[in-house]
Amino acid sequence: NAGVTQTPKFRVLKTGQSMTLLCAQDMNHEYMYWYRQDPGMGLRLIHYSVGEGTTAKGEVPDGYNVSRLKKQNFLLGLESAAPSQTSVYFCASSYDGSYGYTFGSGTRLTVV
């Protein structure tokens, strides 16, 4: 009964380094999302997926890439990290994209 699991929980990167954040869900949800949460701002959508093998851009996609090779996993990649990408990243999933979303517990990323 794990729901949505994000790894890692914390990470510190140097500017220019790359990394991948992993999101895994065990609820057989079709839709998956990556959000970022910054102080004083609402969550903003980075990328999303409406099913295995599909991805689409959200509000703030620049500097990020995603992949959904398996239905249960949604990966968020940073190819060349920048200090502006310091944030808390949340993954969420939804059965049909229209009603209940389940969020992971977040990844706190600091880029120095």
Next chain:
Amino acid sequence: KNQVEQSPQSLIILEGKNCTLQCNYTVSPFSNLRWYKQDTGRGPVSLTIMTFSENTKSNGRYTATLDADTKQSSLHITASQLSDSASYICVVSAMVTGGGNKLTFGTGTQLKVEL
């Protein structure tokens, strides 16, 4: 532009007291409105979801109201407990072409319950 505004930004109340949080939105076409609770260091957890035709929904000590005409919602917390200390986020969902929804998040009301 779709927007969700919440007030107050922060609130401190004594344990056992009631409080009401406000949410105003300009989102269309409206699909549903959600209230989430976010504990420090955790992801948001859904409290209530209301569609256009629902104007009240309860979840234990949490009661949400929706006035779709004035585009306002409130979250009322009864008999507050220390564990209610969290950020409460109002999220409004708009229908999008092709299915699915687009969510617009408020910035949250930070509630602190003290002894």
